[in-house]
Amino acid sequence: MYLLGLGLVLMVLKYLEWGPVAQWSWWLVLTPFALAALWWAWADATGxxxxxxxxxxxxxxxxxxxxxxxxxxxxxxxxxx
Missing domain, CATH: 1.20.5 (Single alpha-helices involved in coiled-coils or other helix-helix interfaces)
Known part of the structure; x- marks a missing residue:
């Protein structure tokens, strides 16, 4: 859940072009969403x-x-x- 929140905050900051996040690539900004998906896959697979x-x-x-x-x-x- 924390990764989703972080991803949403970074996505909004990138969209608004605010702070240093404006200079980051979209791949870096969207990474927390991929990590959240990996976490859920691992959590479900391991029980x-x-x-x-x-x-x-x-x-x-x-x-x-x-x-x-x-x-x-x-x-x-x-x-x-």
């Missing part, structure tokens, strides 16, 4: 994306279980008194 999604799901599940356990414990102690 990085799926692994991160599974870690996030596991974290959400564990937090939900902890909240449920706390709620059940609170109700149990409240009824016993």
């Amino acid at each position: 990085y994306t799926k692994r991160k999604a599974m870690e996030q799901d596991d974290k959400r599940r564990d937090e939900r279980r902890a909240r449920t356990k706390e709620a059940l414990d609170a109700n149990f102690h409240k009824r016993r008194r």
